[in-house]
Amino acid sequence: MLKYVIRRLLIAIPVLLGVTIINFIIMKMAPGNPVDMLISPQIPAEALEAKRIELGLNAPAYVQFWNWFTHLLQGDLGYSMVTYEPVGKMIMSRMGPTLLLMGVSLIIGVAIAIPLGILSARRQYSKLDYAAVTGSFLGISIPNFFLGLGLIYVFSIWLKILPSSGMVTLGGNGGFVDILLHMIMPVIVLTANVAGRNIRYVRSSMLEVLEQDYLRTARAKGLKETLVINRHAVRNALIPIVTVLGMEIPILFGGAVVIEQIFSWPGIGQLTMSSIMSRDYSTIMGLNLMAAVIVIGANLLTDIVYALVDPRIKYNK
Amino acid sequence: MINMNDLLKVDHLKTGFESDYGTIVSVDDVSFRMKSGETLAIVGESGSGKSVTALSMMRLLGTGSRIMGGQVLFEGKDLLKLNDQEMCDIRGNQMSMIFQEPMTSLNPVLTIGYQMCESIMIHLKQSKKEAWASAVEMLKKVGLPRPEAIMKEYPFALSGGMRQRVMIAMAMSCRPKVLIADEPTTALDVTVQAQIMKLMKELCEESGTAILLITHDLGVVAEMADRVLVMYAGQVVEEADVFTLFEDPKHPYTQGLLKSIPRLDSDDDAELESIPGAVPARYESIQGCRFYNRCPYATEKCHAEMPLLTVTGKDHFTRCWEAQRIEGGVEEVAYE
Numbered sequence: 001m002l003k004y005v006i007r008r009l010l011i012a013i014p015v016l017l018g019v020t021i022i023n024f025i026i027m028k029m030a031p032g033n034p035v036d037m038l039i040s041p042q043i044p045a046e047a048l049e050a051k052r053i054e055l056g057l058n059a060p061a062y063v064q065f066w067n068w069f070t071h072l073l074q075g076d077l078g079y080s081m082v083t084y085e086p087v088g089k090m091i092m093s094r095m096g097p098t099l100l101l102m103g104v105s106l107i108i109g110v111a112i113a114i115p116l117g118i119l120s121a122r123r124q125y126s127k128l129d130y131a132a133v134t135g136s137f138l139g140i141s142i143p144n145f146f147l148g149l150g151l152i153y154v155f156s157i158w159l160k161i162l163p164s165s166g167m168v169t170l171g172g173n174g175g176f177v178d179i180l181l182h183m184i185m186p187v188i189v190l191t192a193n194v195a196g197r198n199i200r201y202v203r204s205s206m207l208e209v210l211e212q213d214y215l216r217t218a219r220a221k222g223l224k225e226t227l228v229i230n231r232h233a234v235r236n237a238l239i240p241i242v243t244v245l246g247m248e249i250p251i252l253f254g255g256a257v258v259i260e261q262i263f264s265w266p267g268i269g270q271l272t273m274s275s276i277m278s279r280d281y282s283t284i285m286g287l288n289l290m291a292a293v294i295v296i297g298a299n300l301l302t303d304i305v306y307a308l309v310d311p312r313i314k315y316n317k
Numbered sequence: 318m319i320n321m322n323d324l325l326k327v328d329h330l331k332t333g334f335e336s337d338y339g340t341i342v343s344v345d346d347v348s349f350r351m352k353s354g355e356t357l358a359i360v361g362e363s364g365s366g367k368s369v370t371a372l373s374m375m376r377l378l379g380t381g382s383r384i385m386g387g388q389v390l391f392e393g394k395d396l397l398k399l400n401d402q403e404m405c406d407i408r409g410n411q412m413s414m415i416f417q418e419p420m421t422s423l424n425p426v427l428t429i430g431y432q433m434c435e436s437i438m439i440h441l442k443q444s445k446k447e448a449w450a451s452a453v454e455m456l457k458k459v460g461l462p463r464p465e466a467i468m469k470e471y472p473f474a475l476s477g478g479m480r481q482r483v484m485i486a487m488a489m490s491c492r493p494k495v496l497i498a499d500e501p502t503t504a505l506d507v508t509v510q511a512q513i514m515k516l517m518k519e520l521c522e523e524s525g526t527a528i529l530l531i532t533h534d535l536g537v538v539a540e541m542a543d544r545v546l547v548m549y550a551g552q553v554v555e556e557a558d559v560f561t562l563f564e565d566p567k568h569p570y571t572q573g574l575l576k577s578i579p580r581l582d583s584d585d586d587a588e589l590e591s592i593p594g595a596v597p598a599r600y601e602s603i604q605g606c607r608f609y610n611r612c613p614y615a616t617e618k619c620h621a622e623m624p625l626l627t628v629t630g631k632d633h634f635t636r637c638w639e640a641q642r643i644e645g646g647v648e649e650v651a652y653e
Contacts, residue, residue, distance in 0.1 A: 213421040219377055220416075221436035221487065222409030225401070231435075235426050311426060311471040 001307065004315035005300070012296045019292040020072075020285065024065050027284055033057055034081040034279045055081050068285060077289075078282040082275075087286035090271060097167055098260070098267030100179075102252045105187050109194025110245065116195075117202025118234060121210060132199055139196020144189050144255060148262040151185045165264035186263045190255060194248060201244045206237040239310050246302025250295045323390075324353040324527055325374075325495055330387035332366075332373045342385070342601040343369045345551040348626075353494060356518075356528040358538045358559075360574070361548035364596055367531045368417075370548075371497045374529075375414055376404055391495070410440035413488035415517075417500040419480035423472035429456075430468030433487055440491045455486040459516060478509040485517060492524045499531045514541060535578055539563060547571050550600040550607040553626060557633040567635040567644075569612045606638070614639040 035051045052058050056067065071078055077087035120132040156164035167182050168174040209215070210233060218232045219225075253268065260269035268287070275283035307313045332344040344366040351357050359367045372378050374389050376396065389396040391412065396404065408414075416422045424432060433452035437443055443451065449468070456464035459482040472480060481501060488496055498517060502510035518541060521528050530541055538545055538559065545562045547555040547570065555568040566572045573592040594611040597603060606612070606619040618638050629635040629644045 213416060213418055214424040216377055217416065217422045217484070217487075218424065218435075220375060220408055220414040222405045222407070222439060223435065224405055232424050232427070236424070239426070309426070312473045 001304075001315055005304065008300050008303070012300075015296060016289065016292055020069070020289055021065070023285065023288040024061075024068075027281060028061050030279070032279050034281060037278045064281075068282065072289075077286040080275075080280055080283045082278045082280045082283075087283050090283065091268070091286055091290055094266065094268045094271045097265060098253075098256050098269065101183065101186055101190065101259075101265060101267060102249075102256060104183065105190035105194055106245075106248060106252060108187065109191045110198060112191070112195040113198030114202055114238070114241070117199045118206050118229070118237070120199065120203045121206035121237075122229065124207065129203075132203070136196045136199035136203075139192040139199075142192070144193065144258045145262055147192060148185065148189045148259060151188060152262070155185060167266055182263075182265075186259050186265055189259055190252065193255060194252070198241070198244060198248075202237065202241055205240050206233065209233050209237040212236070235309070239306070242305050242309060243302055246298050246305070249298040250291070253291060253294055323350045324355075324392065325351040325529075326388075326390040327370070327374065328388040328390065330370065330373055330389065331385040332369050332378065332382060333385050334382045336381075338599075340385075341599070343382075343551050344373060345601060346387075347548070347551075347553055348387075349546050349553065349556065351495065351527050351529065353527050354522075354525045356521075356530060356541055356543045357546060358530045358532060358542035358544070359546045359548055360532060360535065360538055362533055362596060365548040366551040367533075367548055368499050371414070371499050371529065371531055375408060375412065375497065377408075377414070406440070409436040409488075409493075410491045411493050412495045412497065413491070413493040414497040414499065415481070415484050415488050415501045417503050419477050419484055419504060422484055423480055425472055427471075428468065429470055429472065429475070429483055433468070433483070433490065436487065437490050451490060452486070455490045456483070458489075458520065459483070459486040460512075461486075477505055478513065481505060481509075481513055482516070485513070485520065489520050489524065489526070493526055495527050495529060496521055497529045497531070500533070501530075502534075502537070503532075510537075535574060547574070550596055550603075552607060552636060553634075554608065554636045555634065556626070557630070561630065561633055565630070565633075567629045567633065567640040568608075568637045569614055569639065570608050573611075606636075608637075 033052075034055060035048055035057060038051070039048065056064060059067075068078060077091070079086055080090060083090070116132050120129045123129050152164045155162040162184055163169065163182050164185075165182075168178050169182075172178055212233075215228055215232055218228045223232075256265075256267060256269035257272050258269070259265065260267045261273055264270070268290075271283070272287050274280075275287065303315075307315055326348075327350070328348050330344055330347045331342060333340040333342040343364075347366070347370055349357065359370065361367050369378070369382070373384050374396065376384075378384070384397055387397070391407065396407065399407070423429070430449065430452060433455065434445065434448040437448040437451050438445065441448070441451070453464045453468060456467055461467055461479060461482055467475070467479075467483075472483075475483065485501075496517070501517065502513050505513060514537060517528065520526070528541070530537070532538060542559045544556070544558050546553055547562075547568065549570050555562070555566065555571045557565075557567075562571065563575065566575055570592070573590070576590040577592065579589055592611055597607065597610060600607050603609070604623065605621050606615075606624055609615050609619045612619065616638065622638075624636050624638045624641065626634045626636045627641055629640050635641070
């Protein structure tokens, strides 16, 4: 197992290198650069040129990449071309709020999806099943921004009971309750999504397991139906769900971009959006690298958990 | 007439499946009885209702199927009237079952030990430790090498024959009064089949367990059974003790089955006999005899009127107009 993990980590290195190169090329192909974004009639052309030289933007593209890459090898993600803060520090400071939002949504979403999916499968074609499937369909198909704006309209503008943006009340001293109130709406949006997707996965996985011969064996042994379901069916049904949950982490990071924009949540998503808008090359590269690391890490974690829950899977190499 | 010697009495059992065309009756008016320690074989081809009969008795039918009538009397209690808890107390304890597919009948993510101990702990009220010891003892009895190690294995590590041995060990661990074996060797290697059958027989003789053996293999029947029930299209067509059935089959279907067994001592160029045609689909709508379209003796009467299961000899029952005619028209209806 340890050998397997080490091998996977070694394979990750060329993958990450490839991802950063592709990112760099795409980023360079996009029109504009950090200096162009600053253009206003008041700034003289000489000042802009000086700025370009200062940021190293006049050098050939491969030299720029090489500079970034050699710094990366020393653990340095460089400085933002817009705010002049270290990129590593910026990402770290934004990570907390995003993880809080995503972690809570993921936990609540899964806590809803697993029992509801199981119940829905056990009572296939019942009213509850139809309700769960319909709810899940709505959760998947309503776009995040639409649900987010709808919630803001109802709870912030109409009922005036929840704050519409930010993580803490401006000028207030924060605190648990304050953050909690700010979290409610973005969490509802992300949870609707997570639960919606996973109810269907859990339901179909459970439906498949319910047909299996070993459940008949369990019943033939004289086990009560609750034991048959909880001990024999659920464990088997959740094995494929591990994969789905592993994919959920990168999906949530992607979803955070939109949701943090709508609710002005000071997280990674917002940073991503603003750095792209201002062509903040070094920050974009840092964020992309982080995203790639998360995807690879989530995949590896999925495979490890898979081996833990399914005795048939062993990693020998 | 309830005979106190009867351990199990199935009476006019009728089971159907809901389908798009309405209810399809796959077990129609099946009756039989078993004494303790006896081996009763149910023979018939695929779709004749053998397995559904067994699953109905254990009340293990899947969704979409239901028992439409009849009784399953086990020691005088009607199993079909018990509540779920009472039924759970009987399953795996007094009546247990082995299935056709050893490869898929064990839970892939639980250890053999866990799956063995489960029923022992529930039914015999043993502690985990005691149950573990009894399970190891059972695995030894079914002839598995290094039972302690196997207890910690997962099913994927065992072969089909070994898994079926585990299934037998599991089924026999509470010393049931009835063991229902639904084609227990169909999925196994021919060399393993005989071993498994022998093992089942020995274990059941030791604990006085009656076996209800479901099979389509007449060789197995001859080897194992005391009495035989031949099923065709959801009905019992003939019932007799094993010697009578093989020597003097009355129903043309049984006769056909026996003729279609390949024999080692037959001529090299002798053609193997077979029964022409196939089991009719949707047979519950047939008015007359369900074997009519394949029967060499079919008459007008067979087409118009369904024969009842009647006495055609000592403890010998046949559902056939022709057999009744030959036997001198004994009109007594079996089990009424």
